[in-house]
Amino acid sequence: MAVATACSGLVVFVAAFSAWSLMPYTTPMTPERIAKYGKWAVVAGASEGLGAAWGDELATHGLNVLLMARSPNKLETVAQAIRQRHGVEVVTLVQDLMTITKQDVLDKVISDRDVGFFVFNAAYMAGGEFLTQPLEEHLKVSQLNVNTLLTMTHPIAEYMKTRGHGGMVLMGSMAGTVGTAYYPTYSSTKSFIASLSRALWYELRPHNVDVVGCIAGATTTPSYLSAAAEAGDQRSTMIEQSPEAVVTECLAACGSTGAVATGALNKLSQMLLKHWLPADQAVQFISKVTDLQTRGGQR
């Protein structure tokens, strides 16, 4: 009888804990948080998709934004739309992030701006089996997703710590949850980003600087949609989120956690992959899904 009661209690506890884990963070952007993250937000990789959505979301709260990417026309279109919608100051910086230096970050990004928020959104992805891609492609993935991220994050974190306030989002991916075949290097860089975000969340918290890794799943950005179309329209419509939904949920989580999987289904998948399945089974599971999405499971 006692054992049965204990078991039912455990089941109820696990069910309640799982349900609680699927809830989104809802911390509002109070005047205090806006002041902590103001006056300027920098978005690295902002000419479309999630980066453009980040610019728009931050401007909604009255932050001025600096948008960075390589395509001047696309950047200006995004900047113009944000200016019209929110009446904030928007500056564009055309820059190939693959080659940015610490001095560029100090001179061109921070400059004399009051930078209170930073989003590292850009990524390079080389899809396909590890050996079907030349080494140079893998090195480009690690250059942008790891080296550039550090080159920008280090001086900006130092600047925020010195000033005693700020917020930072590093864009991760569900692909980085356990390691994903057919995107081996990309998924590994996203695991790195999740770990780094959690570590920085802990280290910078005492300095009033919030850091969060945004673990997005399938998001209907132009690059996701064109990749899906190339793969014969293999879309995961059930788990897809809009860029706006991803950034709104992630901003609400910033300060409360070191990394957030956005959307209930991504949270559930993360729980399954990280906590319920043994690691090897988790890799097989996510890799089969990737295989289906990219080649209709023909491998």
Ligand SMILES: NC(=O)c1ccc[n+]([C@@H]2O[C@H](COP(=O)([O-])OP(=O)(O)OC[C@H]3O[C@@H](n4cnc5c(N)ncnc54)[C@H](OP(=O)(O)O)[C@@H]3O)[C@@H](O)[C@H]2O)c1
């Ligand atoms: N979409 C999804 O389903 C999904 C899922 C999980 C995670 N994510 C993550 O979310 C982030 C954004 O993804 P996304 O789908 O919106 O788009 P994306 O195609 O990865 O584009 C991101 C932005 O980065 C810029 N960019 C790329 N390389 C650059 C470089 N070398 N220098 C400067 N800017 C560069 C692009 O602009 P330019 O080409 O103009 O330079 C674009 O504005 C990425 O970190 C991605 O890994 C996306």
